[in-house]
Amino acid sequence: MDKRWRDIGVLAGALFAVNVVARLVNHFGFDGDDAAADRVSLGMFLVIGLILAVLAFVWGRRRPLGDWAADIGGAVVVAMLLTVLVGPLLVGDSPFAGGAGTFFAQIWFYLGATLVGSLIGYLVATALGLDHRSQSLKRFAELKTTKPRRVVRR
Template structure:
């Protein structure tokens, strides 16, 4: 159980670190330039999606979807809370300074990007037939094919 929470914490920390790096780049490099800030934010969402796609691809090979799905979901929710509530404080902003619209837009965009990353990772894994369930079915078929058919006498 301890290793499971450690994995969740590391993934949440990595997702939050990506957001912190993007916020620092925007604050130091592009202060006042909205177009550049939007591009850095878009890049951040792409990186978040790629990280989650890679994690899902790796975890989906070894564990059932319910198991890794709970871990990834918990990590995303923890990272989301840190990103929305703590992230702005690190660069000197107020989390609610932009109003309710901006606050909830951040939440929806974050969930959209992370959901897309998880979906892409799982779809690629399933399309290649490397997911946990496909591997179980493959082993079952091999075992059934290896046994000779039993002859029944009447």
């Protein structure tokens, strides 16, 4: 159980670190250039989605959907709260500096990127037949075909 919490914490920390790097690049590299800041933010969401796609693919092969989805969901919620509430403080802004619309847009974009990334990773594993359920069904089918047929006497 400790390993499970450690994995959730490491994932949340990694997702938050991606956000911190994007914020620092925006702050020091593109201060005042909104178009460049938007591209960096889009890149951040793509990297977050890619991380979760790879993780969903790997965890989806080893564990049932409910187990890894709960872990990813917990890590995403923690990372999102850190990103929205603590992230702006690192570069000297307020979490609500852009107004309520910007605050909630960050939340929706973050949730959207994480959901799409996780779904893509799991759907690729499922399409290739590598997910946990497909492998379990494959083992079950192989087991049932190897047993000899029982002869019924009348």
